[in-house]
Amino acid sequence: xxxxxxxxxxxxxxxxxxxxxxxxxxxxxxxxxxxxxxxxxxxxxxxxxxxxxxxxxxxxxxxxxxxxxxxxxxxxxxxxxxxxxxxxxxxxxxxxxxxxxxxxxxxxxxxxxxxxxxxxxxxxxxxxxxxxxxxxxxxxxxxxxxxxxxxxxxxxxxxxxxxxxxxxxxxxxxxxxxxxxxxxxxxxxxxxxxxxxxxxxxxxxxxxxxxxxxxxxxxxxxxxxxxxxxxxxxxxxxxxxxxxxxxxxxxxxxxxxxxxxxxxxxxxxxxxxxxxxxxxxxxxxxxxxxxxxxxxxxxxxxxxxxxxxxxxxxxxxxxxxxxxxxxxxxxxxxxxxxxxxxxxxx
Numbered sequence: 001x002x003x004x005x006x007x008x009x010x011x012x013x014x015x016x017x018x019x020x021x022x023x024x025x026x027x028x029x030x031x032x033x034x035x036x037x038x039x040x041x042x043x044x045x046x047x048x049x050x051x052x053x054x055x056x057x058x059x060x061x062x063x064x065x066x067x068x069x070x071x072x073x074x075x076x077x078x079x080x081x082x083x084x085x086x087x088x089x090x091x092x093x094x095x096x097x098x099x100x101x102x103x104x105x106x107x108x109x110x111x112x113x114x115x116x117x118x119x120x121x122x123x124x125x126x127x128x129x130x131x132x133x134x135x136x137x138x139x140x141x142x143x144x145x146x147x148x149x150x151x152x153x154x155x156x157x158x159x160x161x162x163x164x165x166x167x168x169x170x171x172x173x174x175x176x177x178x179x180x181x182x183x184x185x186x187x188x189x190x191x192x193x194x195x196x197x198x199x200x201x202x203x204x205x206x207x208x209x210x211x212x213x214x215x216x217x218x219x220x221x222x223x224x225x226x227x228x229x230x231x232x233x234x235x236x237x238x239x240x241x242x243x244x245x246x247x248x249x250x251x252x253x254x255x256x257x258x259x260x261x262x263x264x265x266x267x268x269x270x271x272x273x274x275x276x277x278x279x280x281x282x283x284x285x286x287x288x289x290x291x292x293x294x295x296x297x298x299x300x301x302x303x304x305x306x307x308x309x310x311x312x313x314x315x316x317x318x319x320x321x322x323x324x325x326x327x328x329x330x331x332x333x334x335x336x337x338x339x340x341x342x343x344x345x346x
Contacts, residue, residue, distance in 0.1 A: 121146065
């Protein structure tokens with residue numbers, strides 16, 4: 001998640017690192033400040049994902065502001081809560097555009113919420129940078145106002161399936177959240193399996209923002225799968241794994257990067273042994289010693305805000321740390337834009 005947010009800041013910077021001098025400014029652009037907005041799960045069952053996204057964003061933007069901002073302008077982030085519920089996202093985006101008058105939006109979390117936000121951004125011509133989702137529905141066809149900075153769920157699903165087959169694990173089931181997110185990854189798994197003349201061994205679902213995983217577990221159990229690809233947030237997936245292991249399943253369990261790895265591991269406890277989480281990361285050739293989450297506490301680090309930048313409730317995890325690299329690129333991108341900050345220049 002950290003790398004995703006950092007990359008979001010890269011694209012936001014390409015827009016913000018300019019100073020208008022001619023004509024009326026676009027909404028959200030003032031003489032001393034540029035306002036951007038975010039909708040994410042700050043409360044509710046998926047709140048770890050939203051709070052860490054916003055914490056990382058605030059830390060990185062704070063570092064940029066401490067260095068002088070964007071041609072003298074400070075960047076202000078208005079972070080609103082949508083609870084990872086699509087209907088709330090509609091209200092949230094409306095408030096950001098019409099009430100908060102943001103110039104651009106970013107740091108959104110989730111597929112079901114994202115599919116509601118994108119049409120609104122397109123309609124109002126407000127740029128949105130980097131959703132924390134790899135759903136194909138937000139990528140194809142091309143959206144003029146939407147900028148992605150991470151790999152798709154099709155890419156993750158393909159990597160999972162290919163590696164499972166290489167291990168000789170051919171009976172692959174899918175347990176997924178019953179919404180656009182779950183369907184996006186399920187479709188990626190189906191496409192990957194189809195290339196080998198295969199299909200999922202079994203399917204099971206659960207309702208978003210609930211712990212009601214029993215029916216889905218029982219749907220998959222008779223197939224005795226070699227592996228179960230899980231799609232959802234940390235709490236219900238952890239409960240699924242715990243119950244399956246208590247029932248003596250021999251399956252390998254794995255999930256995609258959206259899950260919220262740190263919270264997932266904590267919820268799993270000892271049941272997490274052997275569970276696989278795929279991640280979206282930079283190519284190995286682009287990773288340096290100072291890009292490692294382990295270096296967050298190093299006294300030698302000077303290019304990422306210290307833990308003091310975060311409140312006690314927002315203690316940084318690797319999910320927040322990944323945003324550092326994008327923040328650096330944010331400040332480096334000013335030479336690639338003109339002197340007029342306009343939405344139309346995206």
